Amino acid sequence: MEEGTRPDAALGLDGVPHTGESITNEGMLVEPQSEDFEHAEQAPSDPHWFKGAVFYEVLVRAFTDSNGDGTGDLRGLASRLDYLQWLGVDCLWLPPFYASPLRDGGYDISDFRAVLPEFGSVDDFVHLLDEAHKRNIRVITDLVLNHTSDAHPWFQQSRTDPEGPYGDYYVWSDDDSRYADARIIFVDTESSNWTYDPVRGQFYWHRFFSHQPDLNYENPEVQEAMLDVLRFWLDLGIDGFRLDAVPYLFEEEGTNCENLPRTHEFLKRCRKVVDDEYPGRILLAEANQWPSDVVEYFGDPAAGGDECHMAFHFPLMPRIFMAVRRESRFPISEILDQTPKIPDNAQWGIFLRNHDELTLEMVTDEERDYMYSEYAKDPRMKANIGIRRRLAPLLDNDRNQQELFTAMLLSLPGSPVLYYGDEIGMGDNIWLGDRDAVRTPMQWTPDRNAGFSSCDPGRIYLPVIMDPVYGYQAINVEAQSNNAMSLLNWTRRMIEVRKQHHAFAEGEFIDLGGSNPSVLAYKRQWLRPDGRQDVVLCVNNLSRFPQPVELDLAMHRGSTPIELTGGVRFPEIGELSYLLTLPGHGFYWFQLLEPEQLGESR
Amino acid sequence: MTDRPELLEELAAALPRWLPSQRWFAGKDRPVTAVRPLASTVVLDGDPLLLHVVVEVVQDDRVEPYQLLVGHCSQPPDVSAASWITTDPVGLYEASGDADLTAVLLTKMIEGEQVGTLRFAHEPGVELEPGLRARPITSEQSNTSLVYGSRYILKLFRKLSTGENKDLVLHRALRDVGSTHIAQPLGSITGELAGEPVTVGMLQQFLPDAVDGWAMATTSVRDLMAAPSTPEDPGAQPHPDEVGGDFAGEAERLGASVAEVHADLARALGSEPVDAGELDRTVKAMLDRLDAVAARVPDLIPHVPALRSAFEQVRGLREETGIITMQSIHGDLHLGQVLRTVGGWLLIDFEGEPAASVDERRALRSPLRDVAGMLRSFDYAAHSLLVGQDADEAHVERALEWATRNREAFCEGYAAAVAGGTAGLGDPREQSTLLRAFELDKAVYEVSYEHANRPDWLGVPLASIARITDGGDRT
Structure with missing residues (x-):
């Protein structure tokens, strides 16, 4: 086959197992199988572990670099598990570490069955799982069900061979007029949910960026293929998935193409695979919507919940900030009052900060007016609540407020999700722009590169924070672990207290x-x-x-x-x-x- | 049922000394010359005994009826010392603090019992939870309220007036049109006075999550007053829209809630255009009050010509009588009469201004009076932290900005809600002559009240009068 037309040409995965290394006579891409790898030992069995767990979101790229190339990796993360166990973390949430052209922070996945080479390999991931499970720490990761990167071999096959087995894997159309009622999510960069592909001579559907074509869930083979992706990682020993952008799987003319019944049906299938074949593993829904809509993703309350085990509670976080700014409990009391009861076997995930942005799109309806009017009136809230700030700088580096916020995170209903570095009060670098401001290397020591990497400082993926207040020489794990009164030791103690009282969990x-x-x-x-x-x-x-x-x-x-x-x-x-x-x-x-x-x- | 005349005698003898020490007693300005029992009902017989008593309090030419719950028990209950009306030769105590006795009132409302002339009732379709015990709340001024198990609140009206009780009538009317801005009425107790029915108690839903508007507003003011100025430019002061405690969003929602209540009241009980005679009467009442207060408070005298002129201008509104409407209103609206709950803002206590006569309270009036009451209240909240302090110009300026911002926001919310609803009077700022007159009239009343009760606060209404008559204040 010609170099340029190989379906796996864009992956950059030569030399490691990946999708499309070869093609069967029937035109099927050969994909790596879980049997090709070692499997990790499971964590001790506990079907309800997620209800009381303390989650810790960590970017593989940002935590520790094991091979001196300036980028954090899976082996580096594995080497810090003792620290995470000491802190009291029960489960790591890793944003995507799959093969990807990285045009959307790794959420543009080009091979569901391969690891981004700079992070390591599938074997390295199994090593991380093994080491984590030994310490009773679980690991979940993001999985994007809705779309792939346009570099994915499936898409390459689909555009070049409309009649082949992948011809119907994406949503193709001769014109761009269908599903006109679906809003455009990234209005700043996209002008339509349809993009013309000159190779196939048709338009393809995409709810997000135009380089992320939506998978066609009408096609039963797509559903099977994605269930097999779940099985691949579950076989290796992963403890669950955060399902990214779940409301958009199906399309239907005359609807806004969100939260459709068939989308819920497919999630129920995913749940059944987990329950039947991998009990004790979890699905966590990312649906950035109002709680009364999000509860749908827990599934049938009569069955105790038969879709996702967990879902993020998005509106709570900005309301915590608003309540402290207004010195009024009502922003928090109101949203919790409006939060419906969830099924017995379900749990919310709550957070103060994460790698992503807070969007206000979810609160534009009349009855959700409150946040919108309060935010619109307050320019500082509008600017600060977004993606660019970490907890400490948002709170003017005020220790009392950091403690108050963390105490609320650990005691309000839901499993708390900490963001790496916030336990030591790390700062951000707003000059890096966009989301990178809060993705700088973890600060371990006052030594070179903050102990994150032994590489030449010029080679590091993002500069470490160096300002006098938040710089790594002032703020780092080593210094704080030696200081009994540090924020780190305080946070650890609070997590410990939380775990002594199951009332906090359930x-x-x-x-x-x-x-x-x-x-x-x-x-x-x-x-x-x-x-x-x-x-x-x-x-x-x-x-x-x-x-x-x-x-x-x-x-x-x-x-x-x-x-x-x-x-x-x-x-x-x-x-x-x-x-x-x-x-x-x-x-x-x-x-x-x-x-x-x-x-x-x- | 025994009448226990010997107890009533004891009671009548002890009350002239005891009544003036009670917070809810409205006649503290003059000595009590006599107390005569008008009616008594044994609500619970035996030991302990609960007696419902209506007495006539005579203060020279003023004669007013009050109700009392009187307990008598061989085992003295654990009530506050101030509750004891007499201890010798028999012990009689005011029983609203005795949870064993007050529990009976709820039970009888659940049963819908008639005891003597007292009629206990629950509202149609309401099911009340039995067995709850009550605690009195201490913050109330002119009545006594009992909270049953954080579920219900029973307001016992102290000073009684015959005829339908405005508070109950308006609550029922608002309930019937589905208002979401009230605490739902759940039951009532009705007695008899001079052969006419008289409401002695009203049971409502209790909202344990509620915070009154005054506490909400002063939280915001506190935040603004404490905001730092910058060392580089100490003259540049923080503004209320820039600081964390901004209240404008709440004020706007509050304005919308008041407007919805007005629209609901008009829908439920009707409204009518004002006539020229009513305008004249309104102006006359304002001028009379002005003269009376100016005669007592010399500080008001310099403002009298401007005030007189503002009131007289209302007469000039005759041509606009078509757009000025009269309807049932709250009548004594201020930040202390509104509650913030997780479900939004509620209005409470629809009795009307305590100082007004019964007929005045029940008359149809312009809803702008309520708006004016709220606007005055924002002024008070803004200045509350400055009273008794040495004047600091920067802080006075902040208070003024806070009041202006939140008065505007309240009017915005009021105007927007009415525009989206069915009935109402539109943007109150468009009827500025009338609104200004109502506000000034209220401020004159405040001058009188502060002069008599809180001289430290006198500056607040006086400064407002100066500002409003000077035209320096738009809303």
Whole structure:
């Protein structure tokens, strides 16, 4: 076959196993199989592990470089697992590490069955899984179901051979008039959801960039092929997937082509594969929509949930920022009040920061007016809440606020997702532009390249942060792990406390209201298997000024609040409302112990 | 049922001394010359005993009826010392703090019982949870409210007036048209006074998550006052739209909520165009109040010509009478009468201005009076942190900017909501003559109140009067 027309020509994967190395007589691309590789040992069995897990999002590129080429890799990440275990992380979430032309941060996947060479190989990934599982740490990664890169051999076959086995893998059309009601998501760069392909002489459908053609889920072979992609990684031992951009799998004339019933049907198929063949692994939906729409992705509540095990709660994060800025609990109370109950076997994922941007598109409807009007009125919020900032600089490097935000992340309903580097209060580099500002190398030591890589500093993929406040000489893991009062040690301690009380993981959330608008107080209440209630009380001062609060705890009369980080006993709850005072941006976590439970602990 | 006349005698003898110490007692300005029992009902017989009593309080020529819940028990209950009306020879105490006794009121509303002349009822279709115990809330001014298990709130009206109770009537009317900006009415207790029915209690949904508008607004003011100026340019002050605690979004939503309540009231109870006679009466009432207050408060005198002129201008609106409408309104609207809940803003306490006569409270009035009340309240909130402090010009300027921004936002929200709804009066700023007069009238009332009660605050309404009559303030 001619060099230029080989379907795998654009992959850059010569010498490693990849899709399209050869083609069968029937015209099928030969793809790597899981049997070709070692499989990792599984983590200890626990079907509900995700409900209480602390997740940690880490970019392979940014964590540790094992071979001195200036780019972080899977072996480098594996070498830091002791640190992550020490911190208390239960599960790593890795954004895509697949083969990719990297025109969309790796979300443009050109081979689902190969690793981006600069990150290592499939074998390196199995090594990472093995080492992680030994430490009871699980690993999930992104999987883009909706589309591929236009460099994927499937697309190359589809455009050159319309009659071949891949001819119907994508959504082709003679004109660009179909599905006119679907909005254009990336309005800044794309003018249509259709792009003309001169090779095939037809238009192809794409909800995202024009170099990311949508897969055609009407074709049963596409569905099977994608289920086999799931199986490939699950066979190797991966613990689950974050399913990217799930609302868009199917198209239907006369609809906005989002959240269609058949999209949910396919997700149910994915779930069935996981439940039947790989129990204990999870699916996490990325659907950047309002909670009442997102709950659909958990599936049927009567069945305990039969689609995704988890979904991100997107609107909570900006509301936490808004609440502290307004010194008012209502932005948070409102959104949690509007969040529907989820199936028994499901869990939210909540976060303060991640690699991605907050979009306001989801809040344009009339009833979602609140965020929009508040944000539109506040230029600083509009600029700062976006993609360019990390937690510490967003909060003016104020330690009290960082602690308050983290305390809320660890105690509001849902499994918390930390973003790498935020545990030491890393800064960002807004001069790098776009999303790279928050993707700089992890700061391990005050040494060269912050201990991230031994390469020549000029070769590093992005410069390490060097400013006097957030630079690696001031902010790094080594220095903070040696300082008992550091943010790192504080974060570790809070994670530890969280894990001692299952109420944080699965407890019912009860907003306590109260007459002081600046204090957000809530209970997490969990019925233990032994029939006892595990009740945790969280009180957060969203104001920078000291505040009093009187809480109606009448139903816990006689119980004693025990402060959870120090174990100090507070006065017993009596007939009157319970008075607490908090310093500016202060917070408390208490366990409420009934008199007989107190006796036990003596 | 025993009438227990001997207890009533004891009570009547002790009340003249006890009443003036009660927060809700409205006649603190004069001594109580006599208290006469008008009616008594044994709500719970035996030991403990719960007596519902209506007494007539005589203060020279003023005679007004009040209701009391009186307890009597051989085992003295755990109530505050101030609750004891008399201890010798028999112990009688005000029973709203005795949860054992007040629980009976809820039970009887659930049962829909009639006890003597007292009629306990729940609203049609409402199912109440039995067995809840009550605690009194302490913040109330002129009535007493009991909260049952964080679910319901029972407001016991202290000073009684016969005829339909405006608070209850308006709540029911708003409920019937599906208003989402009220705490739903759930039940009532009706008694009898001089042969006429009188509402003595109203049960409503209680909202444990609610924060009153005053606390919300002053949280924002506090944030603005504490915002730093920059060392490079100390003259450049932070503005309310730049700081974190900006309240304009809330003020706008609050304006929309008030407008929706007005539209709902007009829909439920009707509205009519104002006539010339009504305009004249309104102006006369404003001028009378002005004269009366100016006679007592010398600080007001320099403003009298400008105020008089602003009030007189209302007479000139005769040609526009077609667009000025009268309807049922809240009547005493301010930030303390609105609640922020997770579901949005609610209005509470539709009784009307406490100082107004019963007839005045029930009369149809311009909804602009409510708008004016809210605008005044924004002014108060803005200045609340400065009262009693040495004047700091920069802070006064911030307060002014805060008030202007949030008054504007409130009017924006009000105007937008009415435009999108069915009925209403449009943008209140378009009726500036009337709105200004109502606001000034309210400020004159405030001058009188502050002069008598809180001299430190007198500067707040006086400064507003100066500013508004000077034309320096658009809304």
